[in-house]
Amino acid sequence: MxxxxxxxxxxxxxxxxxxxxxxxxxxxxxxxxxxxxxxxxxxxxxxxxxxxxxxxxxxxxxxxxxxxxxxxxxxxxxxxxxxxIGFVMQDYSLIPGKTVLFNTMLPLLFGHRKEGFRQVRQKALTALQRVGIADQAKKKVSQLSGGKKQRV
CATH class of the missing domain: 3.40.50.300 (P-loop containing nucleotide triphosphate hydrolases)
Structure with missing residues (x-):
């Protein structure tokens, strides 16, 4: 609370x-x-x-x-x-030259979590599935629509 x-x-x-x-x-x-x-x-x-x-x-x-x-x-x-705490920023704060999967994994990798790379990758893929864009994981963020960028 x-x-x-x-x-x-x-x-x-x-x-x-x-x-x-x-x-x-x-x-x-x-x-x-x-x-x-x-x-x-x-x-x-x-x-x-x-x-x-x-x-x-x-x-x-x-x-x-x-x-x-x-x-x-x-x-x-x-x-x-x-x-x-989760935020959807107005400017999305994404790295345009990187993939959707990379951008989704980045906060988890810097989160001082004890999981290995494979576990972080799986968590990111699961998150992308939840928001309906797992099929976009290999695309560059710059190729996405505004609505899909917001979901990343």
Whole structure:
């Protein structure tokens, strides 16, 4: 479970501060899917970066699995990002000259997992099957449509 209580985030703008998030409280249960909607500049990306442990907040409380995120070391935050948090980025962050399979395996290889290459490859193929693009595994990412890139 993930729980935000009265989160505030400020950004410096010259000598002033821009209050990007004001008193945000939110609970997301394990397995729940959530959509964040709002106008441009409303703070959606800022909120998602905080939820994904990519950015910090200035005031409030963020509990992830019952643990206060402010207490996380960089290594702990990185481990949570790797094992518990998933993002579909706007720009996909894929390597265009590499295959779909390579791009799918890459986070697993860098995830400090104890599995060998064959196990990681099998996990990546299973993930591609789940999202319906296992038949695209050998294609270069640059050959995919936007929708298929998003699934990678």
């Amino acid at each position: 993930l729980q935000l209580k009265q989160i505030h985030k400020y950004y410096p703008v010259g000598r002033e501060k821009f209050h990007a998030l004001k008193d945000i409280s939110l609970t997301i249960e394990d397995g729940e899917f959530v959509s964040i909607e709002g106008e441009s500049g409303a703070g959606k990306s800022t909120l998602l970066h905080i939820l994904g442990l990519l950015d910090t907040f200035d005031r409030g409380s963020y509990l992830l699995d019952g643990k206060e995120v402010k207490q996380f070391s960089d290594a702990t935050a990185s481990a949570y990002r790797n094992q518990k």
